[in-house]
Amino acid sequence: MHHHHGHGHGHEHDHTREGNQKGLLIALIITTGIMVLEFFGGLITNSLALLSDSGHMLSDASSLALSLAAMWIAGRAASSSKTFGYYRFEILAALLNGTTLFLIAGFIVYEAYGRLLEPPAVASGTMMVIAFIGLLANLLSAWALINKGDVKENVNLRSAYLHVLGDALGSVGAIIAGAIMLWFDWYWADPLISVFVALLILKSAWGIITHTVHILMEGAPSGMDVQKVRVTLESIAGIRNVHDLHIWTITSGMNSLSCHILIEDEEDDQKILQKAIDILEEEFHIKHTTIQVERSQLRHGEVHG
Numbered sequence: 001m002h003h004h005h006g007h008g009h010g011h012e013h014d015h016t017r018e019g020n021q022k023g024l025l026i027a028l029i030i031t032t033g034i035m036v037l038e039f040f041g042g043l044i045t046n047s048l049a050l051l052s053d054s055g056h057m058l059s060d061a062s063s064l065a066l067s068l069a070a071m072w073i074a075g076r077a078a079s080s081s082k083t084f085g086y087y088r089f090e091i092l093a094a095l096l097n098g099t100t101l102f103l104i105a106g107f108i109v110y111e112a113y114g115r116l117l118e119p120p121a122v123a124s125g126t127m128m129v130i131a132f133i134g135l136l137a138n139l140l141s142a143w144a145l146i147n148k149g150d151v152k153e154n155v156n157l158r159s160a161y162l163h164v165l166g167d168a169l170g171s172v173g174a175i176i177a178g179a180i181m182l183w184f185d186w187y188w189a190d191p192l193i194s195v196f197v198a199l200l201i202l203k204s205a206w207g208i209i210t211h212t213v214h215i216l217m218e219g220a221p222s223g224m225d226v227q228k229v230r231v232t233l234e235s236i237a238g239i240r241n242v243h244d245l246h247i248w249t250i251t252s253g254m255n256s257l258s259c260h261i262l263i264e265d266e267e268d269d270q271k272i273l274q275k276a277i278d279i280l281e282e283e284f285h286i287k288h289t290t291i292q293v294e295r296s297q298l299r300h301g302e303v304h305g
Helices: 007-047 047-072 088-117 124-148 156-184 189-216 226-234 267-285
Strands: 001-006 240-253 254-263 290-293
Touching: 001 047, 007 047, 007 124, 007 156, 047 088, 047 124, 047 156, 047 254, 088 189, 124 254, 156 189, 156 267, 226 240, 226 267, 240 290, 254 267, 267 290
Parallel strands: 254 290
Antiparallel strands: 001 290, 240 254
């Protein structure tokens, strides 16, 4: 006997998605504007810290646009060939964002190496003003994403948020480098700060990549104790054992579970099934479940993993 349960989840998911899209759109408009300002500012002042930050912002604007597109595509209805719909596109977008962060960080380090050997003069005062405007804009974008969207649970939104946060750090770095150059004429501070920012970018990028790859490999949701789920289900009166248990993430905030439960022959299968569904939703927040109920005379082939 099969049971599939996933009602009432769609509306809640759509409401969160709407907030996520608003936050992303606000952040995208702000980021694009500041990217243009920092790019021309970097050219005028000859600052790698500003240019690297604008390069980072270009990746941000792209990642925010990609995240928005991913949400729009993910919102498309399921089809006969895509039975889960297009939700996974958000995870692919987050993976691409993480990868672009890696490439940008590598380019910044490469540029900084040449400048450390021969530090050029930088118009530090102008650079600081532009970097400060950039910082304010980044903080505004971060606020829009936190206030409107779900940066904690949605990996696609979190990847965009980390891009924006990396930008804010880049702006702070550019301000510090500008102050050092203004007061001491130490022009090596510009490429040095750029390297520091690049390392911070790499750290956040690695986190995004490992998390998205884990989801694409059908890994158990982060923070989910699969053994605890099994033990909890097996503690329900009438259940002899739980086998072929799989828990995975379809997209951020949407986890799925499938399992077989072997029950005592004389037990009411519908009551046990309902109890299992309720426990999975209440204790583990898994709303998308497929449970096969079996009695002693029936055993199904298992997928070993």
